[in-house]
Amino acid sequence: MSGILILAFVISILSHGYYVGASVRSARDEVNFESVNLNVDLSRVLKRVNERFLSVAIDASLVAEEKFMYLLTSPKLRTLAKALSPAFLRFGGTRQDFMTFNPAFLHSNEYHKNSVFDADDLCERLELPPILEERLKQEWALQEVLLQKEDLQRKYRSVKFTEYAVDLLYSFTNCSGLDLIFGLNELLRTTGNSWDSSNARTLIQYCESKQYSMAWELGNEPNSYEKKAGIRVNGYQLGQDFIQLRRILQESKLYHDTGLYGPDISQPREHRRDLLEGFLESGAEAIDACTWHHYYVNGRHTSLNDFLDPEVLNTLALKTHEVMETVDLASPGKKVWLGETSSAYGGGAEGLSDTFVAGFMWLDKLGLGAKLGLDVVIRQVLIGSGTYHLVDDNLDPLPDYWLSVLYKRLVGPEVLSIEAFSILGKTKRVRVYLHCTNKKSTSYKSGAVTLFALNLSKSPARIAVPAMVSNSTVEAFVLQSEQPGEEGLYSKSVKLNGEVLKMVDDRTLPSLQGTPLAAGEHLRLPGYSFAFYLLSEAQALACR
Structure with missing residues (x-):
């Protein structure tokens, strides 16, 4: 990456104050996050898998x-x-x-x-x-x-x-x-x-x-x-x-x-x-x-x-x-x-x-x-x-x-092209994938996409949303362990957006609702977590 690109990248990080998260973080957490940029192609389907994938x-x-x-x-x-x-x-x-x-x-x-x-x-x-x-x-x-x-x-x-x-x-x-x-x-x-x-x-x-x-x-x-x-x-x-x-x-x-x-x-x-x-x-x-x-x-x-x-x-x-x-x-x-x-x-x-x-x-x-x-x-x-x-x-x-x-x-079954980069090159600890949103089980608009990501690090990550979809509202489904830190990795319970998931009764699952987020340039992925981000107004040509 050239000096000019690095400078522009740093300025971009410093100038965008907006990102999403489940709670307010300390100044120390803000410094320790990994910043991730995405390179995506919404114009074509990379692969198409079985609907029973x-x-x-x-x-x-x-x-x-x-x-x-x-x-x-x-x-x-x-x-x-x-x-x-x-x-x-x-x-x-x-x-x-x-x-x-x-x-x-x-x-x-x-x-x-x-x-x-x-x-x-x-x-x-x-x-x-x-x-x-x-x-x-x-x-x-x-x-x-x-x-x-x-x-x-x-x-x-x-x-x-x-x-x-x-x-x-x-x-x-x-x-x-x-x-x-x-x-x-x-x-x-x-x-x-x-x-x-x-x-x-x-x-x-x-x-x-x-x-x-x-x-x-x-x-x-x-x-x-x-x-x-x-x-x-x-x-x-x-x-x-x-x-x-x-x-x-x-x-x-x-x-x-x-x-x-x-x-x-x-x-x-x-x-x-x-x-x-x-x-x-x-x-x-x-x-x-x-x-x-x-x-x-x-x-x-x-x-x-x-x-x-x-x-x-x-x-x-x-x-x-x-x-x-x-x-x-x-x-x-x-x-x-x-x-x-x-x-x-x-x-x-x-x-x-x-x-x-x-x-x-x-x-x-x-x-x-x-x-x-x-x-x-x-x-x-x-x-x-x-x-x-x-x-x-x-x-x-x-x-x-x-x-x-x-x-x-x-x-959905349509796989889209996506790559994640940090300031040091291709990121290893944050892994991202992109598909068209499942049209059969959701009521979202044509052209919606689902980004899913996992953070293998204990430090949070901040994912920069590409300009082409930054105006889309986002529905976030963030999965974290019931307990914080490394000890929570051994847990047999999981939280969705802060709420522990369990059956309502033997015949009823919980509603599994996402958290709506305003349009913006960044998504926040906590440490040791994975998440689905549904961008309903992405208007992806490949998903129409």
């Missing part, structure tokens, strides 16, 4: 004992899930490859005739009584301990599930307005080491008989089959297995054109990239989108600093470029999804993945992932074992849940 998973561990599937009939959980619609709901994970469908009533006409799942009012009829819900939640907390032990030892039990589990799962997604993706077991193998599809055929036939609209996956992290089950499947054979599944689906009137996604590999390392290349060579034509999994860190060996480290956050771009390059070479134009993702693998990082600080990884992944061209990002997990869930064992929403709901309401 932010999607969620239910871990297949929930069916390790079928009774826990009844938690999905909780009115509270349904209320929370409905607020995330439109979204895919992926049912899968490690234990999907140890599950077999064991129908109890497949040949009984009475089950088909009398099943309550056929009723028009099934969403009201299938509700978990409060006393049973409390009992199941207590038992689930104990079950999680057993599941975590299995994960540590890599010794997984075979699990059988019946029509009841399928009915409960479909009922949950249907009543919540979500789109189900069911993960099939890939570790059922023939003597020739091809996929044994007989059990999947039985399940698919049952789902078709019930007219369940759903999509499918096959297998979870095939690169780890040898460690988990002593079975090795190469990429070419994996592709052939998907081709076989696609043929089965094409035989069905209901599932002829349904979605099929895979191969759900872990993030690429040398042998994992070879697996993906082999899979795409033989099976790319079978899938509607290529799925891979991403976690930033090992949940057992991470720290608070990792969750706030911009270099750790930047690793997403490196891995995404590797996968997209591989997919583009083998199958140009094929959509790429993060089929499973969260902060830390190994079930999450205890005391971090379910606290306020996890929001920095989550919001940055949503912003950066969309900018890189990922079409869908499926969050592990809405409910299931581990510590990276969106709701806790009492089915109360955690900070990342509230962040997800605000993203759904405010952020």
